[in-house]
Amino acid sequence: MQRIIFASGKGGTGKTTLTALTARLLAEGGTPIALADCDVEAANLPIALGAQETSREPFAGGSKAVLDPDVCRGCGACALVCRFDALSTDENYYRTHAYVIDPWACEGCGACVPACLFDAITMVQSQAGEVISAEASIGPMVYGRLAPGEDLSGKLVTEVRRQADALAAERSLEAMWIDGPPGVGCPAIAAITGTDLVVGVTEPTVSGEHDLMRLVTLARRFKIPVAVVLNKADLSAEGARRLKEHIADEGLELIAEIPYDTAVAQIPERLARGEQFAYPETPGMNAIREVSAWLSKRSDSAG
């Protein structure tokens, strides 16, 4: 199976729009696509493709330290070992003689538990999120929902990928489109690992260029080829020229340039609202057809 991830480094460059539209075009041409939304902190692909949830399962999280103020004697041994500044005293200390834990700072390492001489601290397991299987009109989809504030986004992405692989295998699908998370950190690495191609979606802005090159460096670490789609290409002639030069210098293939096109930008929103409509015959849409044809050809030659 061919796994293609749409990624960007920077957010908001058009990853979800491109994932949704190229997958639709291919599916309409007779190639069903398995889908995985790996932005578990803000999953938008299911909205853009009107996916209907079929099942969800909890994703177990790590633990957080909980302190019993009635047992705590306020010695502060726990605070000495905590490297995340999660343990401190507050204005009630002189009344309660107890330390308090900031759950937003606690990383669940448990170092404070053996440090406490009075067994006042225990570790409590949390639920980090959910993995959701869904059915879009064009194929099966798996996505994740991280509970706000949880720190296991990378592991949740890995689980989304695992279940999406299983679903694709079950349906004997040949291609999987992955909507990647922004950034180059833990969730981005989990999403990129083991894919066959990174489609770098960028825009001719100073930040779009900067973040694309960070993504390219990351993909090279994993020896995954990168091809680029330049979105909103006519936003800045100077920016586009510089970016194309940079892309050529890096030896990357430029799949297509998509002009700034409000008709295209509105498609995901219209899909999300369940509107029936014909694809616009605009330069932006034509460029997206180009991307879709390029991807289709590449999948065929690889398959």
Add this chain to the structure above:
Amino acid sequence: MTNSMQSLNGRLTVAVASGKGGTGKTLVATNLAVAAARSGTPAALVDCDADAPNDALFLAPASPQVREVMVPLPVVDEDACTLCGACRTACSYGAIRILGGKVMVFPELCHNCGACVRACRSGALSEVPVRVGEVEWGSVAADIAAPGGVDVVTGRLDIGEVKTPTVVRAARKQAEVLHKTLTILDSPPGVACAAVASIRDADVLVLVTEPTPFGLHDLELTVELGREMGIPIGVVINRDTGVPSEVEAYCDRSGIPILSRILFDRRVAEIYASGGLVIDGHPDGDEWFTGLWRAVCALAEEDV
């Protein structure tokens, strides 16, 4: 404005965040810093989006200083190790395994908490500093943001590293040292640990969104996070079309004030594309961001 700053004990920390990427956090954070500085408030702008830090592309420090961000990584002295397994038991992250008669540390899983080192009874574990990123800081040219001035602090994760929250915390520590009246935290997108490390302990949370079903969906997630953290929330609607949207209805219903609206205008995108400041380049820029600064102060004051 001076009054609102006084009532806040002279210090104010504003986190600019969003669930969805690309809604305009950097646009808002950079221009807000300039607006505040021009009204006389010395500001530190902290780029906490360590995966994709872009603030310095718009507000470049004149002569930046750089410091490495290091984490303590456990290393094993195999001669001293008795293979008792106490370190493996102590590790909550599965970062220590015993394979082929050897204790192995997996750096990408390690949270550098030190639990293993303290659990070791044979003195075989120690820690060495390992680089995961860097923090860069400096003042932008005085004429851009007079009279208050803006210092920009950037947290930058090394490519291939996963310790985004560590780099965020290091950037915030550096900003604390600068001791400015106003600290603006340009936060990573999302609702996970990196975003939490940036938003934690902020006085005001400014959520940037766009009036689409996606913007609304992701806004709701960040509001949930902000409310759990007990931080007062205000919203900036970016790419506002002037047509009432579900985002406004939601804010209205939830009692969340809309602090500013930035017009859906190709000119805004063009100024941003070239690395310019919208507050200067767009005829409505000053109104959007000076207005936002006033609204942020009012929101902070309300909460005091």
